[in-house]
Amino acid sequence: MPRNSLVNQVILIIIDDVRASHLFDLIKQKKLPNIAQLAESGISCQNCITSFPSITFPCYSNIVIGSYSGYFSIEGSGIPMYHWVGRTDPPSEGKRFPIIRNCGKGSHIRKFNSDFGPNCQTIFEQAGEGNFLSSLNLLNRGSVMIPPIEYTTQSILKGVEEIYKDPKKIFSNKEVPKVTVAYIPKTDDLMHKKGFSHPKYINEIIKCDESIGLIIKMLKEKGYFDSTAIGIISDHGNYKTEKLYDIEPYFKEKGLMQYLPRKGIGDFDASFGSVGFFNFPGKDWHHHPTTKQLKEFIPSGSGKSKLNLFETLWKIPGVKLMYYRDDNNTPDKGIIYLEQRNEKSGKISKNIIEYEGHGKNQRTKYIIDEKDLYKYEDYEESAVLLDNKAHNIDEWLEGTNKIDFPMIVDQIPRYFKNPRSCDIMISTIGEYGFGYEHGMSMPHSPYSHDIGLKKSMTVPFIIGGSLNIPSTELSYCKTTDMVPTLLDLLGEKPHFSVVGKSVFKY
Ligand SMILES: [Zn+2]
Numbered sequence: 001m002p003r004n005s006l007v008n009q010v011i012l013i014i015i016d017d018v019r020a021s022h023l024f025d026l027i028k029q030k031k032l033p034n035i036a037q038l039a040e041s042g043i044s045c046q047n048c049i050t051s052f053p054s055i056t057f058p059c060y061s062n063i064v065i066g067s068y069s070g071y072f073s074i075e076g077s078g079i080p081m082y083h084w085v086g087r088t089d090p091p092s093e094g095k096r097f098p099i100i101r102n103c104g105k106g107s108h109i110r111k112f113n114s115d116f117g118p119n120c121q122t123i124f125e126q127a128g129e130g131n132f133l134s135s136l137n138l139l140n141r142g143s144v145m146i147p148p149i150e151y152t153t154q155s156i157l158k159g160v161e162e163i164y165k166d167p168k169k170i171f172s173n174k175e176v177p178k179v180t181v182a183y184i185p186k187t188d189d190l191m192h193k194k195g196f197s198h199p200k201y202i203n204e205i206i207k208c209d210e211s212i213g214l215i216i217k218m219l220k221e222k223g224y225f226d227s228t229a230i231g232i233i234s235d236h237g238n239y240k241t242e243k244l245y246d247i248e249p250y251f252k253e254k255g256l257m258q259y260l261p262r263k264g265i266g267d268f269d270a271s272f273g274s275v276g277f278f279n280f281p282g283k284d285w286h287h288h289p290t291t292k293q294l295k296e297f298i299p300s301g302s303g304k305s306k307l308n309l310f311e312t313l314w315k316i317p318g319v320k321l322m323y324y325r326d327d328n329n330t331p332d333k334g335i336i337y338l339e340q341r342n343e344k345s346g347k348i349s350k351n352i353i354e355y356e357g358h359g360k361n362q363r364t365k366y367i368i369d370e371k372d373l374y375k376y377e378d379y380e381e382s383a384v385l386l387d388n389k390a391h392n393i394d395e396w397l398e399g400t401n402k403i404d405f406p407m408i409v410d411q412i413p414r415y416f417k418n419p420r421s422c423d424i425m426i427s428t429i430g431e432y433g434f435g436y437e438h439g440m441s442m443p444h445s446p447y448s449h450d451i452g453l454k455k456s457m458t459v460p461f462i463i464g465g466s467l468n469i470p471s472t473e474l475s476y477c478k479t480t481d482m483v484p485t486l487l488d489l490l491g492e493k494p495h496f497s498v499v500g501k502s503v504f505k506y
Contacts, residue, residue, distance in 0.1 A: 004491040005489065005490050005491030005492075006229075006466065006468040006469060006489045006491075007227050007228055007229045007466045007468060007469070007489045007490060008178070008224075008227040008228070008490075009176060009177065009178055009180070009224060009227060009228045009229070010178070010179050010180070010228070010229045010230075010231060010486040010489060010490060011160060011180040011181075011182070011215065011228060011229070011230045011231070011465075012063075012123070012179070012181045012182070012230075012231040012233070012482065012486060013181075013182050013184065013208070013212065013230070013231065013233075014060060014063060014064075014137075014181070014182070014183045014184065014233055014234065014235060015184045015187055015205065015232065015233075015234050016056060016060070016183070016185050016186075016187050016234065016235055017056075017187050017188035017191045017192075017234065017235070017236060017237075017449060018187060018205060018237070018459065018460060019196065019234075019237035019238055019455060019456075019459070020045075020046050020047060020048060020234075020237065020458045020459050020460045020461075021046070021455075021458070022196060022205075022237075023035070023205065023234075023460040024046050024460065026202065026205060026206075027039065031202075031206055031209070032205065032206065032209040033209065033213070034209045034210070034212045034216060035208075035209050035232055035462065037216075037464065038212075038216075038230055038462050038464025039232075039462045039464060040464075040471075041465075041467070041471060042229070042462065042463050042464030042469040042470075042471060042472075043461070043463040043464070043470070043471075043472045043473075043474065043485070043503060044460075044462050044472070044473050044474070045460070045461040045462075045473070045474040045475075045476065045503075046460065047402070047458060047474075047475060047476045047477075048458065048459050048460065048461035048476070048477050048478060048479055048481075049397060049401055049406045049407050049457055049458060049476065049477075049479070050062075050234075050235060050236050050237075050457055050458070050459050050478070050479045051068055051069075051411060051414075051479065051480075052407070052408050052411035052412070052415070052452050052457065053081065053275055053277075053415070053450050053451075054236035054237065054449050054450055054451065054452070054456040054457050055081060055082055055236065055273075055449065055450050056082055056188065056235050056236070057079055057081065057082040057103050057112075058077060058079050058080060058081065058082075059235035059236045060138075060183070060235040061077050061112070061116070061139050062077060062479060062480055063233060063235060063479050063480070063482055063483070064123055064137070064139045064181060064483070065077055065120045065121060065122055065123070065139075065480075065483065065498070066123070066126075066480045066481075066482070066483035066484050066494060066495075066497075066499065067120050067359065067480060067497050067498055067499045067500070068411070068415075068480065068499055069414050069415050069417070069418045069421070070117075070120075070358065070359065070414055070417055070418060071089070071331035071358065071417040071418060071419070072117030072119060072418060072420075073089070073117075073119070073331070074119060074331060074358050074359075075119050075120065075358045075497050076117060076119070076358075076414065076417075076418065076497070077116055077117055077120055078115060078116060078117035078120075078418060078420065079112070079116065079420075080415055080418040080420050080421040080422075081271070081277060081420075081421070081422075082102070082103040082104065083100070083101065083102050083103065083104070083271035083277070083437060083438075084100070084101050084277075084420045084421070084422075085098050085099070085100055085101075085259070085261075085269050085285075085420065085422075086098040086100070086101060086420060087285075087287075087419050087420060088286070088419050089331070089419035091286035091287050092286055093284075093286055096264075097262070097263075097285050097286075098261060098285055099261050100259070100261050100269055100438065101115065101420075102437070102438065104437070109138055112138050112139055113139065113140065113141045116139065116141065119497055120495070120497040121141075121142075121495040121497065122139060122140070122141045122142050122143070123179055123181065123483045123486065123487070124140075124141065124142030124143040124179055124181075125141060125142040125495070126483070126487055126492065126493075126494055126495045126498070127178055127179045127487060127490060127492050128492050129178075130175070130177070130178030130179065131144070131167065131176070131177040131178060132144065132177055132178065132179050132180075133146065133160070133170075133177035133179070133180040133181075134146070134181050134182075134183075135156050135157070135159040135160050135180070135181075135182040135183070136148050136151070136156045136159075136182065136183050136184075136185070137181040137183045138183060140181070143181070144170050144171070146159045146163065146170065151185075151186075152186065153184050153186050153187075153204060153207045153208050153211060154207060154210075154211050156182055156183070156184060157182055157211035157212065157215060158211065158214075159182070160180055160182050161214060161215050161218050163176070163177065163180075164176050164177075164215075164218055164219065164224065165218060165222065176224060178490065179486070179490075184208055186204050187201065187204050187205060187208070190204050191238055191447055191449075192444075192445055192447050192448065193445060193447075194447075195240065195445070195446075196238050196240075196447065212230070212232070216230070216465075219465070225465060225466070226466050226467065226468075228465045228466055229463050229464070229465045229469055229486060229489050230463070230464055230465045231462065231463045231482055231485075231486055232460065232461075232462040232463075233459060233462070233479060233482050234459040234460060235459070236449045236456060236457070236459060237449060237454075237455050237458050237459060238447060238448065238449045238455065238456060239430050239447075239448065239449065239451065239453065239455050239456050240446050240448075241430055241431065241432060241433035241446045241447075241448060242430070242431050242432070242446075243317075243431065243432050243433070244432070244433050244434075244435070244444065244446060245317055245318075245432050245433070245434055246434075246441045247272065247316060247436050247441060248436065248440060248441045250315075250316065251268070252301070254299060254301075254302065254307060254312055255267075255299035255302030255307070256268050256299045256301065256307075257300045257301055258438060258439030259279070259281075259285065261285075264284075264285055265300070266300070267280065267281070267297070267299045267301075268280050269438065270422075270436060270437075271436065271438075272434040272435075272436040272437070273433055273435065273448050273450045274427060274428050274430050274432060274433050274434070274448060274450055274451050275425065275426070275427045275428075275450040276313070276316070276319075276425065276426045276427070276434065276436075277421075277422035278309075278313065278422050278423060278424045278425070278426070279422050279423055280293075280294060280297065280309065280423050280424075288325075288423055289423055290327045291324070291326075291327055292327075294308075294309045294310060294324070294423065295308045295309070295310065296308070297309050309424065310322070310324075310424070313424060313426050314341060314348070316426065316428075318428035319341065319426045319427070319428055320340060320341055320343070320427060320428060320429050320431070321338065321339070321340055321373065321426065321429065322337075322338070322339045322340075322341075322424065322425070323336055323337065323338050323339075323412060323416070323424070323425040324337050324423060324424045324425070325337070325416050325423075329416075329417075331417055332356065332357070332358070333355065333356045334354070334355055334413070334416075334417075335352050335353070335354055335355075336352065336353045336355070336412050336413055336416050337350060337351075337352055338350070338351050338352065338353060338412070339351070340371060340373040342371075349369060349371040349373070350369050351366070351367060351368050351369055351371075351372070351373060352366075352367045352369075353365070353366055353367075353409055353412055353413060354367065354390070355413035355417070356390060359496070359497055359498075359499055360392070360393070360498070360499045361392075362392065362393065362410065362413065362414065362499075363390035363391060363392055364390060364391060364396070364409050364410050364413055365388065365389065365390040365391070366385065366386060366409045367388065368386060372386070373405075374400075374403075374404070374405040374408065374409075375403070375404070376399075376400065376403075376405075379402070379403055381398070381399045381400070381402070382399045382400045382403060384399060385399045385400070385409075391410075392410075393407065393410045393478075393499060394501075396410040397410075397476065397477075397478055398476075401475075402476075403454065404452065404453045404454050405453070406452075406454060406457055406458075407457075407478070408452045427451060429451055429453065430451045430453060430456075433446055433448055459479060461474070461477055461479070461482065461503075463482075463486070463489070468489075469489065470504070472503070474503055474506060477503050477506065478500060479500070480499050480500030481500040481501055481502065481503050482500070483498065483500060484498055484500050484501050484502045485500075485502045485503045485504070487502070488502035488504060
C-alpha cells in the first residue's frame with residue numbers, strides 16, 4: 001500500500017444516461033438510500049460536466065481514461081464518437097478504404113480496446129501493481145473482464161460482489177481487485193425507449209442502488225469497507241426532442257450516396273440525432289475535403305452539377321449551428337469555424353475557436369465576430385473568458401459550468417483534432433431528432449443525448465465508502481476528474497495524458 005493512500009481498493013460504477021438533477025431528485029425522495037449514504041459521507045457533486053458530444057462513446061471511454069478524443073498519434077482516446085470513419089493523419093494512401101466504426105453493432109463494440117490510442121491509459125494501466133476487474137466494462141485494457149451471467153443491472157453488480165467474496169476464482173494471488181469498473185447499460189436503453197420520467201427507467205436506477213447496497217453490505221462483512229472507495233458516475237444526461245423528421249429522402253433528392261467502405265465508393269457518411277456528423281471524401285476517402293471541395297462537391301447521383309454542401313446542410317429543418325475545420329489546421333494549432341443561423345432572418349453569423357497544444361496543455365480562444373452563439377456574454381463568469389486570450393479547460397469549466405454549452409470551446413477542438421472526426425457538424429440543439437445512420441432513418445424515439453445543453457451535459461459525481469475519504473460537496477467538476485481522484489485516493493499518480501485532475505486540487 002503506497003504511503004499516501006487513503007484507500008486500498010476502488011470500485012467505479014458507470015450508470016449510463018443519468019442526468020445529475022434526476023439522480024439527486026431521487027435521492028431527495030429517499031429512493032436511493034445507498035447512493036445517498038455514499039454521497040453524504042464522501043465526495044458529491046451535482047454539477048459534473050461531461051464531454052461534448054454528449055454521446056456514450058466518447059463520454060464513457062473518457063471517464064475510464066481521464067482524457068478526451070484528441071489527436072491520438074500524440075494524445076487522447078482516438079474515439080471521437082460511437083460512429084466514425086477511420087481516417088488517419090497522414091492519410092493511409094495505398095491502403096484499403098477507411099472503415100466505418102458503428103458501435104451500435106455488437107461486433108464493433110468488441111473492437112473498442114484496439115481502437116483506443118496507445119497514448120492514453122485506462123485506470124487499470126495507471127493504478128500500479130494489483131488485480132484489476134471489469135464487469136461488463138467495454139474499455140477494459142489492463143483488467144480481467146468477467147462477462148455477466150445475465151445482461152441485467154443486478155447480474156453485472158453481482159459479478160463484482162462474487163469476485164470480492166472469492167477472488168481466487170480469477171486472481172491466482174487471491175487478492176481482491178485494487179480497481180474495479182462496472183458498466184450499467186440498461187438505464188440508457190430504457191431512457192431511449194421510454195424516457196427519463198418513465199417508471200421503468202426510474203426503477204432501473206433504484207435496482208442499481210439496491211445492488212450497490214448489497215456490495216456495501218458484502219464489503220462490511222468481509223472487512224473491506226473501511227479501505228474501499230466507491231465511485232458513481234454517468235456518461236451523459238439527456239433531453240426530449242420536440243420533433244422527429246425523416247431526412248433520408250432529402251439526401252436522395254440531392255444525389256448524395258452512402259459511402260461503402262468495402263468498395264471505397266459513395267459521397268458521404270453521416271450519423272445524425274439532433275447533432276449531425278457528416279463525412280465527405282477529399283481527393284479520395286482517405287483525405288478530408290478542403291473547404292473549396294465542400295463548396296463544389298459533385299454527388300454521384302446528380303449528373304455533373306456541383307453542390308455546395310454547407311448550403312445543403314443549412315437547409316435541413318431546425319439546423320441552428322454548424323462547425324467545420326480550417327484547411328490549414330495541424331494537430332498542434334488551428335481554427336474551428338462555428339456558425340449560427342438566425343431562424344427568422346436566415347442570416348448566418350460566424351465565430352471562431354482557435355486552439356493550440358495538446359491534452360492538459362491545450363489552450364483555446366473564442367473569438368466572436370458579431371453574435372455570441374453560446375450566450376457567454378450574458379453571464380459575468382463566462383464573459384471574462386471573452387478577453388481575446390487563450391484559456392485552458394479548467395478556466396472554461398470554471399466560467400461556464402452553470403450555463404448551457406458548458407466547456408464547449410475546449411471540447412470542440414479536442415473532437416476536430418482527431419482524424420477520425422467528421423468534416424461538418426451541425427446541430428438543431430434538441431429541436432429535431434433525425435435518428436439517421438449509415439444511409440437510413442432508424443426507428444427512433446424523442447428521447448436522446450448528444451447536444452451541448454446543460455441537461456445533456458451534466459451528470460452526478462459521487463465517491464463514498466471509507467471514512468478516510470473527506471466529506472466534500474463540490475459546486476462543479478468534470479467527468480475526467482473521476483480517474484485522477486480515485487488514483488489520488490489509492491496514492492497513485494495519473495498518466496501524463498490525463499486531462500482531468502483530482503477534485504482535492506479544486
Ligand atoms: Zn450513454
